[in-house]
Amino acid sequence: MENCLFCKIISNEIPAYKIYEDDDFLAFLDISQTTKGHTLVIPKKHYRNIYDVDEDTVAKIHQLAFKLAKQITKKLNAQGVNILNNNEAIAGQTIFHYHVHIIPRYRDDDKISIVFNENIDSNIEETYHILK
Ligand code: 5GP
Ligand code: ZN
Numbered sequence: 001m002e003n004c005l006f007c008k009i010i011s012n013e014i015p016a017y018k019i020y021e022d023d024d025f026l027a028f029l030d031i032s033q034t035t036k037g038h039t040l041v042i043p044k045k046h047y048r049n050i051y052d053v054d055e056d057t058v059a060k061i062h063q064l065a066f067k068l069a070k071q072i073t074k075k076l077n078a079q080g081v082n083i084l085n086n087n088e089a090i091a092g093q094t095i096f097h098y099h100v101h102i103i104p105r106y107r108d109d110d111k112i113s114i115v116f117n118e119n120i121d122s123n124i125e126e127t128y129h130i131l132k
Contacts, residue, residue, distance in 0.1 A: 001097070009026070017029040024043060024045070024057075025043055027064070034112050035111060040102075041099060049085075052098065053098050061098075072102060080104075084103070085098075
């Protein structure tokens with residue numbers, strides 16, 4: 001898609017450190033390198049995010065992210081890994097080409113923190129009835 005940064009990485013208009021490529025997917029190092037080895041996995045076909053992408057692509061990208069996460073962990077001697085995906089700006093999406101982050105974690109890494117704070121205003125009972 002025109003003016004999409006990740007589409008330009010796919011077509012080599014913009015360089016990237018590509019660590020995996022096949023006919024349908026690409027994995028490359030995230031420019032931020034939040035932690036050593038921070039990687040993005042993307043489909044070659046342009047989708048905005050999970051509200052746009054098809055189920056088969058989601059299944060395949062996660063299967064690939066799972067494999068790469070284990071390889072990256074091992075090769076970089078990480079102690080763990082976060083696999084995450086942001087959808088829409090409110091959720092932190094800044095590049096609107098569907099992607100999955102692989103973020104290796106190391107003892108004492110201090111560039112990223114994922115904290116689930118308790119929200120005492122949330123009515124879990126009501127939410128349950130909406131969602132069940
Ligand atoms: P999002 O915030 O949309 O989930 O993630 C977008 C990611 O793309 C960010 O982590 C950001 O560092 C990364 N990014 C932005 N521009 C570039 C770029 O030009 N090259 C690479 N390799 N990564 C980029
Ligand atoms: Zn794109």
